[in-house]
Amino acid sequence: MDEKIQIAHGSGGKLSSQLIDNEIVFRFGNGPLKGLPDAAMLKGFKNNIIFSTDSYVVHPYEFPGGNIGNLAVHGTVNDVSVAGGKPKWLSLGMILEEGLPIKTLQKILDTIKESAEECGVKIVTGDTKVVAKGQCDGIYINTAGIGEAIDGFNLDKNLIKENDCIIVSGNIGDHGMAVLSAREGINIKNGPLSDTGSVHRLVQKIQPYADNIKFVRDPTRGGVASVLNEIVSNTSIGAILDSEKIPVAPGTNSISELLGIDILSVACEGRMLLICSESVSNDILTEWKKFPEGKDAAIIGKINNDKGRVTLSTVTGGTRLVDVPMGELLPRIC
Amino acid sequence: MKYIDDYRNPDTAKFIVKDIKKSAKVLEDKNISVNIMEVCGSHTMAIARFGIRDLLPKNINLISGPGCPVCVTDSGYIDTAIKLAESGVIIATFGDMINVPGSEKTLSKCRAEGCRVEVCYSPITAIDLAKKNPDKEVVFLAIGFETTMAPIICMIDSAIKEGIKNISILTAFKLVPPVLEALTADPELRIDAFLCPSHVSAIIGEKAYEPFVEEHQIPCVIASFEPVEILLGLNCILKQIIANRPEVENRYKRVVTHDGNEMATELINRYLEPYDAAWRGLGTIPKSGLKLREKYSSINTESKLNVTVKQGKPNSACKCGEVLKGKIKPDECPLFGKACSPINPIGPCMVSSEGSCAAYFKYSRH
Numbered sequence: 001m002d003e004k005i006q007i008a009h010g011s012g013g014k015l016s017s018q019l020i021d022n023e024i025v026f027r028f029g030n031g032p033l034k035g036l037p038d039a040a041m042l043k044g045f046k047n048n049i050i051f052s053t054d055s056y057v058v059h060p061y062e063f064p065g066g067n068i069g070n071l072a073v074h075g076t077v078n079d080v081s082v083a084g085g086k087p088k089w090l091s092l093g094m095i096l097e098e099g100l101p102i103k104t105l106q107k108i109l110d111t112i113k114e115s116a117e118e119c120g121v122k123i124v125t126g127d128t129k130v131v132a133k134g135q136c137d138g139i140y141i142n143t144a145g146i147g148e149a150i151d152g153f154n155l156d157k158n159l160i161k162e163n164d165c166i167i168v169s170g171n172i173g174d175h176g177m178a179v180l181s182a183r184e185g186i187n188i189k190n191g192p193l194s195d196t197g198s199v200h201r202l203v204q205k206i207q208p209y210a211d212n213i214k215f216v217r218d219p220t221r222g223g224v225a226s227v228l229n230e231i232v233s234n235t236s237i238g239a240i241l242d243s244e245k246i247p248v249a250p251g252t253n254s255i256s257e258l259l260g261i262d263i264l265s266v267a268c269e270g271r272m273l274l275i276c277s278e279s280v281s282n283d284i285l286t287e288w289k290k291f292p293e294g295k296d297a298a299i300i301g302k303i304n305n306d307k308g309r310v311t312l313s314t315v316t317g318g319t320r321l322v323d324v325p326m327g328e329l330l331p332r333i334c
Numbered sequence: 335m336k337y338i339d340d341y342r343n344p345d346t347a348k349f350i351v352k353d354i355k356k357s358a359k360v361l362e363d364k365n366i367s368v369n370i371m372e373v374c375g376s377h378t379m380a381i382a383r384f385g386i387r388d389l390l391p392k393n394i395n396l397i398s399g400p401g402c403p404v405c406v407t408d409s410g411y412i413d414t415a416i417k418l419a420e421s422g423v424i425i426a427t428f429g430d431m432i433n434v435p436g437s438e439k440t441l442s443k444c445r446a447e448g449c450r451v452e453v454c455y456s457p458i459t460a461i462d463l464a465k466k467n468p469d470k471e472v473v474f475l476a477i478g479f480e481t482t483m484a485p486i487i488c489m490i491d492s493a494i495k496e497g498i499k500n501i502s503i504l505t506a507f508k509l510v511p512p513v514l515e516a517l518t519a520d521p522e523l524r525i526d527a528f529l530c531p532s533h534v535s536a537i538i539g540e541k542a543y544e545p546f547v548e549e550h551q552i553p554c555v556i557a558s559f560e561p562v563e564i565l566l567g568l569n570c571i572l573k574q575i576i577a578n579r580p581e582v583e584n585r586y587k588r589v590v591t592h593d594g595n596e597m598a599t600e601l602i603n604r605y606l607e608p609y610d611a612a613w614r615g616l617g618t619i620p621k622s623g624l625k626l627r628e629k630y631s632s633i634n635t636e637s638k639l640n641v642t643v644k645q646g647k648p649n650s651a652c653k654c655g656e657v658l659k660g661k662i663k664p665d666e667c668p669l670f671g672k673a674c675s676p677i678n679p680i681g682p683c684m685v686s687s688e689g690s691c692a693a694y695f696k697y698s699r700h
Contacts, residue, residue: 244344257338260687309700315344316561317351318385320697326676 005100010130023106024126027113028092032124040124042089045148050085052076053144059332061108061138063182065174065194068141069111071334074198074270075220076145077119081200082216082272084153087119092126093142098133108139119198121145150203152210157231157275159214164303165281166239169202169272169288170195170296171249172224173256176266179333181255192252197270197293205287212277213284219273220334222325224300225264227273228310229324238306241322243314247296264312265325267333275303341560350565351389357572358391367393369524370571371517371660373510374531375402375688376559382697384561386568394572397523397660400513401531402688403478404430405658405681406613407506409646411477412436415504418473418641419449426460427475428482429453433685437647457489464493464501473635476503480537483507483624484598487605490633504635504643505625508611510534511542512622518550522661527553527571529564532586537602539594543582555583556590605630612645614682615655654681657690664694671699 008015025036032040054075061068073090080087092112096105116123177192199218206213219227228239241264248256248263256263270293276284281299288294310322340346361368372378378398381387387396400406413436419425425441432441432451445451450470452463460474476486486503493501510531517525530543535556543554553574557567567585574580584590602624611623631637648654652674653667664670669680676695679685684692 253338312385314384314561315342316347316384316386316389316565317344318387318389320383320385321699323696 003102005096005098005102005105005130007098007130007132010096010128020128023109024128027109028123028126031122032089033126040089042124042146047151048149050080050083050147050149051144052079052083053142054079055140055142056334057137057140057332058179058334059137060179060182063194064178064191066196067108067111068139069108070115070194070196071269072141072143073112073115073119073121074196075334076143077121077198077200078218078270080145080147081198081203082218084150084155084203084216085147086150086204087121087145087147087200089124089146090116090121091142091144092123094126094128095136095140096128096130097136097138098130100138105139115198119200150207150210152207153213154210155213155215157215160231160237160275160303162237162303162305163278164214164275165278165299166228166241166301166303167274167276167281167284167297167299168219168224168247169199169274169294170270171247171252172219172268172271173263173266174249174252175269176223176333177252177255177261180259186255188251188254190251192249192255195268195270199270199272199293201291202272202288202294205291206284209276209280209284212280213274214277215275217273218268219271220267220269223263223265223267224273225262225310225322225325228322231275232308232310234308236305236307238304238309238311239301240304240306240319241301241310241312243312245298246300247298262325264322269334341558341562343562346562347565350562350569354394354565354569354572355391357569357576358394360576361572362391362393366575367395368526368572368575369395369397370527370529370568371397371399371525372529373399373401373514374534375405375686375690377401377529377531377564378690379688379693380559380561380564382693384564385697386561386564387698390568394568397525398657398690398693399517399660400613400616400658401479401510402658402683402686402690403482403506403508404434404686405654405683405689406508406615407477407682408612408614408643409436409648410644411504411506411646412441413438413646414641414643415441415473415475416444418504418635418639419444419451422470423639424450424452424463424467424470424472425475426452426454426463426472428477430686430688431475431477433679434682435649435679435685457486458492460489460501461493461496461498464498468500470500471639472501473639474501474503476505476507479508479510479531479534480602481531481533483602483606484537484595487601490605491601494633502633502635502638503626506643507606507624508613509608509622509624510538511546512619513613513616514543514546516616516619516622517659518552520659523659525552525660526575527555529567529571530554530556532556532558532589535584535586535590535594537595537598540582540584540590540592542594547580547582551580553580553583555585557585558589614648615658649680652681654683654691657683664691665699667691671695
């Protein structure tokens, strides 16, 4: 029989206990969660603590290439990583809608477990609530992540200078286009697949070049355009991108062209945008390309002195502005 | 063939740009500068997106034309749509329309106030809305040139055949060939050639431009929206001017034929008839609009729901009219980028996805 989440699953009684035992303790019950304490006791770090949180309300919660469970782990792991941290622990807070199939919850929790194991992080504390039907869209998740600062990284956009290189760790826009395709029912052969994934290995691998790495960000909502505009806005620097160097998967490119969406404004979920001195850019690229998650890494542009502007040189040899995305092109993408 | 890759091949593009520069030099040596109008708003967007305008030599000027159906529709049309929405009608519309300012507000604001305004990717959605809401009237905002007319009329044809009674269209259809005449006749403009709209041409065919070229001896070249083909189209114009050989030249033969889409044209002519339409910024142009024939009054919102689209009261500082004729560039409007931006548009040229000001703001502003 297809069982569904009921309000009673969130009220602290017998059904609640069963849900926690069967689904949470079963998957995450080793380590600090054992015994279900109200809070996790964690051993301290030598270095600074890097702490980040994010909430996940993606619609639909399953999409080509993943589901909300992947995002909930990778998103927060990546936020800690791109701040120069080695992620270690996650909290897991869930709000479930009455009527959510338990099989769906199980699939998402399995995904969370697998993703956490891949990233080398543990789920150490959490919470589960249930709201009446219609008061949320299936499942909303919040994860908070704790990591230890990696030696050497001093990431500050004020350090960025003319001629610094702009590198992306792989194809851009896959996640946004995958979610949009699922939402709009666009099924094409070889269509976009979400790039949801962790970048923690890529960050840790380039630690030897930390002195020359100025800035790292995962280009989620608003994409590459948003990140770069944020960096150069109200400064004396600008950025120029080369359209021929920007890596885009063919399926993602097709959907973005079909729908008239600028791929530079589309969210990625398992990518990094990094700015570094020109002297180390090729070395970083070489290191990244050794990993599956970095195989399509590319140097896509440079910092210049076009004050406050992000521009793109196009296939014609002309240039155009890369503007901050206006409004919410794609709501509830993560 | 890989469609996107081949029509955006950088080597091909650069080769054509080199040839354009050679053609421009030949004209420069004769002290000739050329004004080319790209009529269609989608061409304006593509030209801006691929940075083509600034690539061209100084004696080749690209002027953006009024080929943005949203931009040339009077604000009074929006006012009528809002009034209908506020009276309980379901408004079905393409996305562009919802942020265009009427005399007082937008359809987007109207929606936020509780009115039913539904954005459609295709006119067929209006039929679904009508079926799902049998006790409500659905009005589709039928704005567009020939390209858009065809699918909207097709939708109405289907609705009639299916016996759907609670649907009608509020029309503001416009035609491209008459506006070429009006622009050519304007003494304040000097247009030496037209880059003709790709998909309007797919409907009307090369033949639609032949009488115009015959009379005015002005080159008309049809090209697609891809950068390589836009450049090719521009180069063909220059070569026609050098050879003094004005003609209709089709550089989009994979989609555009000599006679156009005859099935679409037949359907359009069955339902619609020409009238003297008012164009924002250009005034009334003879036989430049199409309206529903009398016998289709039951699907004509104006007769069915007893409304009349009156002239609206646009912001007096708005210079969309002059932008639409190519008399000023968007950044020559005093409101551009200051009071008027995509987030707070004063005129339709800033908010439409085919608007000159929107293209300039998005891709070219400094």
